[in-house]
Amino acid sequence: MTDIRYLAPRTLDEAVGAFAASQGAARILAGGTDLLVQMRNGAVRPGTIIDIKKITELTSIEEAADGGFRIGAAVSGAALAEHPRFGRVWPGVLEAVNLIGSTQVQGRASPGGNLCNASPAGDSVPALVAAGAVVTVQGPKGRRQVAVEAVPAGPGRTNLGPGEIVVSFTLPPRPEGSGDAYLRMTPRTEMDIAVVGVGVSLTLRDGVVAAARVGLGAVAPTVLLVADAARALIGSRLDEAAVHAAAAACRAACNPIDDKRGTIAYRTRVAGVLLQRAVAIAAERAGRV
């Protein structure tokens, strides 16, 4: 085995500097629950590992005065679950993050790693897409902000530039009457990978959907923002016709593969079912009576 250099910088600038200087030979390490597995099976062989868990901005959770949240990219699922407020405001995002792996994995796995690993089946991503989260990225050319759904480029590939690191997720302030939910289909109850994952976020005003976003995972090369599904819901009272239209939009958005984890027909069908179920949960959380 070749030697691997391990760096654990305390500042983002140092991390970005080292990452950029490595010219592609380095890998960012957050929880390592994807990276170490990939190193062990020989899929990646980094010359340098840059551990980002010593950088405060990447491991902290902040609630802004306006009610928005900023979550460090390397915050673990367990740390997010322990936050006194986050799960009350974004129960769907939290349940998506907490679905990742087992108790042991939760102590390490981060939403940043889940996003940057760029698996179409990553559980937190559809929920973050539905939440309208914005990602702060820092690289050699400075900081930029981009929508969550713009980060993945395809299975295992991102749109991050050379030397760029995901710093944090910003979730917008939550209006009164909002709720979100994430559901995934897995044959097993635990320790499995999503065959389909659906995140839904709703804001209701007097029983009418004022805002909606739908994220759909594991049915295309990247997690999808399904604008048509949201459009079908917005302005409705979540009557059967509207929900069915949204489900149909989800099915139409599917571009899955037939593989050992699920057939095209199955994934497509299930996308619609999960949409309906996730809408019902999100609506209840939004206070629908």
Add this chain to the structure above:
Amino acid sequence: MNAIDNKWIGRRTIRPDGADKVTGRAGYAADNSMPGMIWGKVLRSPHPHAMIRGINTARAEALPGVKAVVTAKDIVDFPLDKSVMLGIQDMRWMCRNVMAREKALFHGHPVAAVAATTEEIAAEACKLIEVEYEVLPHVIEIEDAIMADAPILHDFLRHEGKPSNIAATMVNKLGDVDAGFAEADIIIERSFKTRPVHQGYIEPHACTVSCTADGKATIWSSSQGQFMVRAMTSLLTGIPQSNIRAIPAEIGGGFGAKTIIYLEPLAVLLSKKSGRPVKMVMSREEVFRGTGPTSGSMSTVKIGAKKDGTIVAAQGTFYLQAGGLPGSPLRGPVGCSFAPYDIPNVLSVGYDVVSNRSKVAAYRAPGAPLGAYATECVMDELAEALKIDPLELRLKNTARPGTKAAYGVVFGSITFEDTVKAIRNHPHYSAPLDRAPAKGVVRGRGVASGFWFNAAGESSAQVNITEDGNVTVTTGHPDVGGSRASIANVTAELLGIEHKRISVLIGDTASIGFSNLTGGSRVTFASAMVVTQSTEKVIGQLKERAARIWKIDPEAVVWSDGAARPAGANAGQFPPLTLKDLAAKANEMGGPIGAGIQLTTVGADPGFATHVVGVEVDVELGIVRVLRYTAAQDVGRALHPDYVEGQIQGGVVQGIGWALAEEYLFDKQGRLDNASFLDYRMPVCSDVPMIEPVVLEIPNPKHPQGVRGAGEAPIVPPLAAISNAVHDALGKRFYSLPMSPPKVLAALDG
């Protein structure tokens, strides 16, 4: 029922191996290392079917750090025309399974092995071995393998006079089925399919081997039989058994699959060539690709009955996947499928079908679950058609002592009926069933029964009294399910001492007499028998010593409550002599105290089980969940209830996986596509409810404690029980497993 005055038998004592296992200290096969040790790795075939035209190992051998390379030519050849059996294993197939000889027969078939100073160098060296393959068309599934134009795996196999992939046929026959069916008022005939499933033990195969310059080999490995390891390694390497010492490690699960070996002979040859200790550990992927699983199957079962439910004839045809080399467990479905019932006319036929997949290995009641799946589903349809309660139908036809089974025996003390009644009388069976608890959710309940032969056979034990008056018991059986705890209870009971004063050990091949495999649900039965006889001998010695000290007749001494006591006319004349007292005087009174027994045990009557299961189906997602499970079984006597219950629960969980989730998936190139626990979906804890064992204790009259084998019968009924429950929920029958979500949803749509 269990005698209530037992002090230790039937108690939930702490298992002797428990503390080490929960603290991570137990020594499993991969935990062993030695000074100077090097690492062995296996090169595996990238093709599912190919002639091996040549192997050039020169470049691998030249790589710095490489110490030895072996190929099939280093392994003893067992020519194809002469069968050499070791137990149920034919060495012609075993020698070709551990290393491809003429042909690579499946993707992942070993073709060479390398030992080097590091794992990385060994892996690198594997890549430098040049194998010249002539790729042949491959065949994976049974239905394709038995077609007239199928690629033939072995030219030497003939079926009905023609080259064929059908390697063997087994027939069990009773009466005249044609005449029987002619008498029937109703006949139900259905065909079924099951997929191969892996035993799924958590510990991958591993061994460390050290060969010395004078030709002696020591093997540390985990297996279901150190004597099997010794014998099979001896046959495959040519080293006499007396020069091989096989030391059993703790075993992290085997479920039948560790009754054969894969790595040990390769490691022996690598160690012999290199002069260094060699360690080999399979990855999980290698375990999936290269070992086990049990057979997939295609079967047809036909049952004919009178209007009142009396079964007059039954016929079964079972095609089983053997893998690349012959040897599927035909006896399982052929012999077990109809055994619970008293049927005058039976014809049960099994076919052993080879195809380009890894050679099957034993899996818990080998072959019986897939046979019972077919039979017990047809029984359910029969009960439905006749409007008879399914358990009443079973009771009406139950086999009893004296019933002749189609596999040839006349049953002795069997208790099938009791298991059926136990379920019929259990609250689960009569509990109200909410058939549609929520939108899109339906529930149902199903039952099924099962049979397993059970086994007895060779076992050895040695019971020694230590100088300080405590006890060591050594047996020759790897402990896969808590047998040490049961043996401690038995010995404590017989000697009348605290069970903590007894240490139960597993001997290696040089320290204990021959003991056959841990398999066939035989170990607790057989080892309790030899341990009982050994302990009784020890008690005889102890009484003799006491008699000598007291200068009375040994017949006038009794052993009770851990001490020799004068009896009869001498009762009360002398203070009792405890084990400690007698041990202290051992030397002066005739030498060390201890006794051993080596015996071919007999009297393991068969085991039966009846199960009831409640399921829930999410009809929008096609997910079947098991909500409640109750499993009744006669175990004769539960020497240690925890481990009997554990056997029942474990068997059921494996059955649940088989029924709902587990399957080998192959791609078009004939490669296993799901060689990991992520995609080979064994159930996890949260997938199964607490399984309630109903442990019947009807003592087996042929065993000193009344033990009946318990480990295998519980995996036999679940496939059908769950299938019948899904039918009850959906009103639709499935004829193939697993009932995985896409399959269930497609069936609901169709």
